[in-house]
Amino acid sequence: MKGKVLQTTGSWYKILCDDGQLREARLKGKFKNDKIKLTNPIAVGDNVELQNEKDVNETMITEIYPRKNYIIRQSPRKKFHQHIIASNIDQAILITSIYQPRTSLGFIDRFIIAAESFHIPVKIIINKTDLLKKQHLSILEEWKNTYNAIGYPVYATSIETKEGLQIINDLIKDKTTLLAGHSGVGKSSLINYLAPDLALPVKEISEKHEKGKHTTTYATMYHLRDQTFIIDTPGIKEFGLSQIEPEELSGYFVEMKALINDCKFNNCMHRDEPGCAVKQAFVEEQIAESRYINYLQILENLEDVNYWERS
Ligand SMILES: Nc1nc2c(ncn2[C@@H]2O[C@H](COP(=O)(O)OP(=O)(O)O)[C@@H](O)[C@H]2O)c(=O)[nH]1
Numbered sequence: 001m002k003g004k005v006l007q008t009t010g011s012w013y014k015i016l017c018d019d020g021q022l023r024e025a026r027l028k029g030k031f032k033n034d035k036i037k038l039t040n041p042i043a044v045g046d047n048v049e050l051q052n053e054k055d056v057n058e059t060m061i062t063e064i065y066p067r068k069n070y071i072i073r074q075s076p077r078k079k080f081h082q083h084i085i086a087s088n089i090d091q092a093i094l095i096t097s098i099y100q101p102r103t104s105l106g107f108i109d110r111f112i113i114a115a116e117s118f119h120i121p122v123k124i125i126i127n128k129t130d131l132l133k134k135q136h137l138s139i140l141e142e143w144k145n146t147y148n149a150i151g152y153p154v155y156a157t158s159i160e161t162k163e164g165l166q167i168i169n170d171l172i173k174d175k176t177t178l179l180a181g182h183s184g185v186g187k188s189s190l191i192n193y194l195a196p197d198l199a200l201p202v203k204e205i206s207e208k209h210e211k212g213k214h215t216t217t218y219a220t221m222y223h224l225r226d227q228t229f230i231i232d233t234p235g236i237k238e239f240g241l242s243q244i245e246p247e248e249l250s251g252y253f254v255e256m257k258a259l260i261n262d263c264k265f266n267n268c269m270h271r272d273e274p275g276c277a278v279k280q281a282f283v284e285e286q287i288a289e290s291r292y293i294n295y296l297q298i299l300e301n302l303e304d305v306n307y308w309e310r311s
């Protein structure tokens with residue numbers, strides 16, 4: 001029988017089986033993965049083959065089917081090891097908010113780069129619009145314009161007033177969606193709206209101690225209905241940018257990628273080189289200022305050999 005991994009604890013796996021039943025399964029033997037060094041052999045989203053061990057009355061995972069894609073991050077415990085967060089993802093929705101809390105554009109751009117490098121399409125939600133004051137409205141417009149213009153659809157929502165939520169229901173239908181975003185932006189609230197039966201706990205923002213607390217939080221996949229799945233990634237702040245070489249970075253900025261062949265030098269890093277088509281586009285305001293500045297900032301981070309050891 002086949003099944004899909006919804007949750008992992010390290011030794012037990014919660015599986016949604018093809019017969020519609022939820023089962024707990026264990027891993028039979030060791031799985032080797034020769035491409036990358038992994039700390040976890042099986043991840044949320046994996047499609048697996050199951051067998052019933054009659055003598056011990058246990059369900060065992062005997063095979064992992066090839067992954068369409070996956071997202072990884074550096075293992076917090078083992079150097080040079082990667083931890084798979086989730087696999088077989090159709091799209092990522094990044095939930096942000098402008099006020100309480102304010103998501104930084106640097107965080108948004110880093111998330112987009114990671115998703116681009118894993119070949120996962122990104123959509124952006126700006127939640128908590130009910131909290132926005134007059135002075136925030138120009139920011140809302142700026143974010144919408146910046147990301148819509150380069151192909152990342154932006155949706156303004158409020159769980160409080162239900163503004164803009166119906167379309168999110170359509171977006172996730174029959175897809176496996178990774179939901180990401182800082183703590184407090186409304187991930188759990190949104191999942192509860194989409195699937196009221198789940199009744200996930202929602203945190204009060206005043207719980208500041210949440211920040212920086214080193215709790216191990218795993219991704220969890222929720223089965224909403226039919227082929228609709230949502231992966232919640234609590235406590236996951238950043239994905240694997242450490243895999244990216246500085247020379248590759250501009251290729252993950254879609255609006256720059258379209259221009260890099262027009263640069264005079266083929267090893268152009270798009271800083272101050274003569275004949276740089278990217279810099280030119282920035283000067284002509286074809287590239288958003290925040291995007292270009294974040295490119296330079298992230299480039300500097302990637303070039304700093306010690307950066308990833310510190311972070
Ligand atoms: N005013 C307002 N509060 C919201 C909205 N969405 C979520 N919240 C509140 O924000 C806090 C954090 O929400 P939660 O769903 O736990 O965020 P998570 O950490 O991303 O899962 C809770 O107090 C929610 O009630 C919204 O659209 N408007």
Ligand SMILES: [Mg+2]
Nearest residue numbers: 187188203234
């Ligand atoms: Mg939550």
Ligand SMILES: [Zn+2]
Nearest residue numbers: 263268270276
């Ligand atoms: Zn250039």
